Amino acid sequence: ARGLLAHANPFAHHMGVILVYQLGIYFYYQYLKEKRISSWLMIAAFILNLLAFLLALSKTAIATVGICSILFFALNIGSQRYRAPLLRTLLALLLLLPLGIAGYQMATGKSLFSVIEARMEETTSMSWRQEVWDGLRADMWETPIFGHGFTSSNQRIFQLYYNTKKNTDPLIMVHNGYIGLFYDFGLLGYLMFVAAGSFIWTGLKLWQQVEAYRPLSTTVVCLGTYFLVVCNFDEMVYMFDSPQLVW
16 A cells, blocks of 8 residues: 555556456366355455556556456356356446446545546656667667676666656666566577466467366466566566566
8 A cells, every 4th residue: 555655556567467366266266166265255355456456557557457357258258167157257347347436436536537548648658668768779789699687777777867857757667578688688588488478388288178277277378468468568577577477
C-alpha cells in the first residue's frame, strides 16, 4: 500500500505474474476437487491482488494480463472438465465488474473510465523511454557478442541523462528487456529469451499430452508470453521477474 501511494505503477508486472499464476492454480484445483487450498481463500487472494494490480494502473501490465487471460480461457474452454468453472468465472466477472466500477468511484470520488482515459492520453513516459532506447542503440553494437557488462545499460543512461531536464520524473531504467539485455550481455544474453520460448513449447506439449494438467501447462504458456510481451516496455530480465517465471 505504501508503494502504491509512492509511485504510479509499482510492481505492476510482478503482480501481473502472480495473477496469471493464481488463475492457473485456481482452475487446477477446480478439477481435482481437493481441499488442500480452500476455494474461498484462493478467490479472496486473487481479488485482493487484482485490486492492488488495478490501482497501480499500468497500461502495459493490464493489457498483458488481459492477453494472458484470453489465452488461458481459449486453451481451456474446449475441455469439458474445465468448461463449467471457466463459465462460472466469466459470469461472476460480468456480475462483479459493474459493482467494482461503482465501488471504485465511491471510494475515490473519481470515474474509473476518466482515470483510464487520462492515463491513456499521458505519453510522457513513453516519449522518454524512446529517447533512452535511441541513446542505447547508438553504441549497443560495439560489443555484440558479450555486451558491455552487467547493468551497463543503466550506467549509460545515468551518463546520458543525469542532472538534465530529461531526468525529472522517469525512473532511470531501460524499460526494455530486449535492448537492456543485448546492451549488457550481447547475443549471449538472448539465451534468456530462448529459455522463455522453451518454456512455452514445453507447456504446449504438456497441454496436448495430459488433459488433467491443462491449467498448469496453460499457466506456463501464459507466463512465458507475459515475459516476452512485457520485455518490449519494461525490464523483466533481472532479479525479480525471471526467478518467478522459472518457478
